Amino acid sequence: MLKILYLAQDLADPAVRRRILMLQAGGACVTLAGFRRGSNALAAVEGIVPIELGTTRDGRFAHRVGAIAKACLSLSAKLRAVGRPDLIIARNLDMLAVANRAVCLFGGDVPIVYECLDIHRLLLRSDMAGRAMRACEAHLGRNARLLITSSPAFVEHYFRPRSGLDAPIMLIENKVLALGERSDPPLAAVTTPRMDRPWRIGWFGALRCRKSLELLSAFSRRMEGRFEIVLRGRPAYSEFDDFDGFVRNEPHMTFHGPYRSPEDLGAIYEEVDFTWAIDFFEEGQNSRWLLPNRLYEGCRYGRVPIAMRGTETARFLAVRSLGFLLDEAEPDNLVALLGAVDAVSYADASHRVTACNSDTWVFGRNDCENLVRRLSTIATTTPEPTTPLSHARQNEGGLS
Structure with a gap:
């Protein structure tokens, strides 16, 4: 059985939980x-009882750097009871630094997989700070045996032309985990709109975009009750003046x-008609390139996505x-886009979603097993000479 040490930047992140479940399901x-x-x-x-390395805060980069340094100094004590893993997965740049320290503690030859699903704005700056951040990432990732990311655009716009990383790439999209258990609901059939209530737009997941909140507010007020906005997930309170208020x-x-x-996706998407798959956070950069969780979640349940x-x-x-x-991104444009939606046009849009192959939206047990099999290969083979990322497309593997 492959033994993995998974290093997470946020133990409260639901996406971390999903990745752990994937790895466990894969064996x-x-x-x-x-x-x-x-x-x-x-x-x-x-x-699983996680090993806590410290606390960090959203939007507090300097605080995070200090927390990472402190964690590296105390890592030997924190991992004292942990046996030598076959592989270390570092989720995001923060944890790549911790992973390098952990490798030293375990004897210097444990393979590292770098999992990067968001490109931080500091990495994209063209000034000295941006160059320093990219150099730091390239240095910390110099021995990474695999790079996992979630969108082709991250490869196209950042990892290949700018990052300086030399590692094979695996694309794992943010699909819905469906392990074929009896509790898994069937894939969505064509949605019959409920005409006894207003249309509902669901914005679920990581709520960090002030511009989306203000746009949806203005739109729903303009529609005077014909549309309702349903929010669920974890607000990034540091990005809002007063989200709750x-x-x-x-x-x-x-x-x-x-x-x-x-577990809850079927129930919460049953209550809405549309999925808000728009994010202006780090507008023009990370938000333009990502393929968000909510895109796959909503479509898996036949809800119609709205994108920019x-x-x-x-x-x-x-x-x-x-x-x-x-x-x-203006209320008038959103009114023009959705204002004329009726039962017939919605049913057609929903049918297009549900007609897609289920593999478009779902990451199943076989996918989990394939993922762990790929990771096992990395853990048991001698490193080959690195391939420049500009030529890495021939080595890319995806689980789609």
């Missing part, structure tokens, strides 16, 4: 260690707190003739 034995950014009981994994004062917007993924034209999400949908694409 790996996982030890979880990382930083705590907040409490979220729904992110706990049954049978703002939502409380909105007549057509509600916030229902965190949820468990994948010019983004990777829009490109993904346009290829499949799915969803509604917004031209400008």
